[in-house]
Amino acid sequence: MQFVRALIPLLLFSIFVSAATPAADQPQENLSKRELRLGKVVIKVPVASTPQQRAIGLMHRATLGHNEGMLFVFDFPQQVAFWMKNTLVPLSVAYINSTGTILEIYDMEPLNEESVPSTSTAVLYALEMPKGWFEQNGMKPGTVVEGLPEVERYKSL
Numbered sequence: 182m183q184f185v186r187a188l189i190p191l192l193l194f195s196i197f198v199s200a201a202t203p204a205a206d207q208p209q210e211n212l213s214k215r216e217l218r219l220g221k222v223v224i225k226v227p228v229a230s231t232p233q234q235r236a237i238g239l240m241h242r243a244t245l246g247h248n249e250g251m252l253f254v255f256d257f258p259q260q261v262a263f264w265m266k267n268t269l270v271p272l273s274v275a276y277i278n279s280t281g282t283i284l285e286i287y288d289m290e291p292l293n294e295e296s297v298p299s300t301s302t303a304v305l306y307a308l309e310m311p312k313g314w315f316e317q318n319g320m321k322p323g324t325v326v327e328g329l330p331e332v333e334r335y336k337s338l
Contacts, residue, residue, distance in 0.1 A: 206267075208241045209234065215252055217308070218327040222248075222318050226308070228330065230254040239309055240267040250310035254330060258305045262298035265289050271312035276304045281326045286315050305332060 212227035229235045235253050263274050269291050276285045276299040284301045
């Protein structure tokens with residue numbers, strides 16, 4: 182009987198995680214959103230801050246509006262790499278450091294599984310937007326992104 186009682190919390194946790202996990206072929210929904218300012222441009226994007234959320238990213242979306250995208254938040258500054266597995270829309274990704282400065286911007290093609298690594302090892306954030314969005318809005322390396330969430334894990338290191 183004690184064995185069964187010990188399994189109940191584990192079973193309830195498994196059900197909760199399963200319910201909160203998107204299906205393998207569905208877009209991610211219900212992420213918290215963050216308002217960011219890049220110069221005069223203001224966008225509100227969902228935030229992927231857990232390993233699972235970052236792994237799914239913008240996969241399985243059939244469309245993406247002009248000012249829609251996703252912010253990826255990492256636990257500490259590092260070299261990162263993105264790919265387009267199961268991602269149906271063309272994207273551009275900006276790699277951003279802890280001060281909010283865009284370090285690098287790359288264009289990525291749908292369904293391309295070749296990774297696009299940062300050259301910098303100081304990336305704390307990545308912002309994915311529709312392909313060409315950064316250029317169309319006059320954003321380039323050196324542009325500062327305001328409104329980024331603080332990374333508590335990084336600050337405590």
